[in-house]
Amino acid sequence: MAERAATCAGCGCGCDDIEVTVAAGALERVTGTCMIGDAWFAERTVDAPPVARVDGREVDFAEAVEASAAILGEARLPLVCGLGQTDCESQRAAVALAERIGAVIDPAGPVVDGTVGAASQAIGLSTATFGELRDRAELVVAWRADPVASHPRLLPRLRLDRAGRATAGGDFDRTLVVIDVQRTATADEADAFIELPPELDFEALWSMRALVRGVPLDRDLAARLPLDGLGQLADRFRACGYGAVLPGPGLVASAAGYVNALALLALVRDLARIAHVVALPLRQDGNARGAEDVLAWQTGYPAAVSFARGHPRARPGEFSAAGVLERGETDAALIVGFDALRHLPPRAADNLRRIPTIVVDPRATETAAAARVAFATAAGGVHREGTAHRMDGVPVPLPAPLASARAGDEQVLAAIAARVAGAEGT
Numbered sequence: 088m089a090e091r092a093a094t095c096a097g098c099g100c101g102c103d104d105i106e107v108t109v110a111a112g113a114l115e116r117v118t119g120t121c122m123i124g125d126a127w128f129a130e131r132t133v134d135a136p137p138v139a140r141v142d143g144r145e146v147d148f149a150e151a152v153e154a155s156a157a158i159l160g161e162a163r164l165p166l167v168c169g170l171g172q173t174d175c176e177s178q179r180a181a182v183a184l185a186e187r188i189g190a191v192i193d194p195a196g197p198v199v200d201g202t203v204g205a206a207s208q209a210i211g212l213s214t215a216t217f218g219e220l221r222d223r224a225e226l227v228v229a230w231r232a233d234p235v236a237s238h239p240r241l242l243p244r245l246r247l248d249r250a251g252r253a254t255a256g257g258d259f260d261r262t263l264v265v266i267d268v269q270r271t272a273t274a275d276e277a278d279a280f281i282e283l284p285p286e287l288d289f290e291a292l293w294s295m296r297a298l299v300r301g302v303p304l305d306r307d308l309a310a311r312l313p314l315d316g317l318g319q320l321a322d323r324f325r326a327c328g329y330g331a332v333l334p335g336p337g338l339v340a341s342a343a344g345y346v347n348a349l350a351l352l353a354l355v356r357d358l359a360r361i362a363h364v365v366a367l368p369l370r371q372d373g374n375a376r377g378a379e380d381v382l383a384w385q386t387g388y389p390a391a392v393s394f395a396r397g398h399p400r401a402r403p404g405e406f407s408a409a410g411v412l413e414r415g416e417t418d419a420a421l422i423v424g425f426d427a428l429r430h431l432p433p434r435a436a437d438n439l440r441r442i443p444t445i446v447v448d449p450r451a452t453e454t455a456a457a458a459r460v461a462f463a464t465a466a467g468g469v470h471r472e473g474t475a476h477r478m479d480g481v482p483v484p485l486p487a488p489l490a491s492a493r494a495g496d497e498q499v500l501a502a503i504a505a506r507v508a509g510a511e512g513t
């Protein structure tokens with residue numbers, strides 16, 4: 088029996104203080120995780136599917152690579168999507184493959200994680216690390232975010248849970264405010280709760296911009312907004328030395344998500360004139376931030392990039408995975424670490440079922456079961472070492488506490504790229 092260090096990538100917190108006990112080549116015990124983290128390790132260590140399948144038939148690795156290269160080589164506009172649950176090394180291989188085959192690539196996962204990243208290119212993003220928020224933030228606003236449920240260790244790590252706020256001490260009080268459609272587990276931890284229907288996010292953010300700058304509001308036009316609560320929040324921001332907004336998926340995972348993200352970042356920019364205020368978008372997939380960073384390094388854009396014309400072009404919405412699938416524009420898909428059929432909008436999922444798909448994922452998912460080609464890989468952070476970016480952008484190593492003879496996501500993607508290149512050269 089051996090104790091080993093591990094990192095959990097069950098959500099964007101990337102907790103790297105996990106310990107696992109290994110016995111007879113399997114995980115005996117995992118210590119330090121929350122329930123989501125337990126599930127993350129469990130679904131990567133249950134009985135693994137066959138290494139490679141084509142049309143449900145077990146095949147050897149080379150045959151599956153050959154079939155994948157044929158599908159992608161024949162496609163008019165292939166789509167590469169997912170990526171938020173694989174490591175940065177595999178993300179880099181996926182971008183290289185997407186460029187080679189002239190694909191649309193969208194790292195956005197189940198909750199449109201890339202929306203704030205795209206908006207930040209238009210407005211700019213003042214942000215901070217966990218450590219800075221933990222040590223300096225006096226006021227934190229969770230806007231349509233429920234980290235107690237979605238990122239269970241986040242509030243304790245930032246000393247923002249009730250116990251942490253009470254014992255943080257130091258020179259300032261800490262205040263947690265939640266804005267959401269109804270009370271949540273995080274609202275129960277908070278000092279104040281502002282109830283806001285989801286369709287009023289943009290109006291509320293725009294009104295906050297006026298309130299913090301002292302611009303008079305037409306209260307009749309803003310009658311549906313909780314102006315008393317928003318006014319008190321504006322006063323809190325004006326009075327604090329260091330504030331932070333944690334936008335959650337509820338703010339950006341909607342048709343209005345992009346304009347909501349623009350409004351939020353504009354508010355943070357306005358606030359920067361009177362206080363030090365940052366935004367830290369919450370990311371659900373463990374390496375969603377890494378996917379965005381890797382794509383930006385390689386193309387200049389953090390989300391929804393098309394290589395169809397031989398050079399990268401990015402348009403939020405137009406080149407999103409859901410968008411190209413809903414419009415029926417793509418005729419083949421390579422899906423990496425993403426159970427797309429469970430998470431895409433219904434119309435996009437229906438169209439995905441109609442085209443040939445290649446799935447690269449260590450898990451047995453509905454999407455892998457329906458794929459033309461499915462690779463069951465060695466899991467990054469369990470069987471393969473790698474790197475992930477926490478949602479605050481800090482890289483964390485993913486150790487490999489277990490051994491596996493299987494290829495990882497990166498090796499599969501590189502093998503497909505090499506076969507595509509070989510086919511092009513013949």
Ligand code: SF4
Nearest residue numbers: 095097098102124240
């Ligand atoms: S908070 Fe997130 S990263 Fe940390 S243990 Fe839980 S699921 Fe894993």
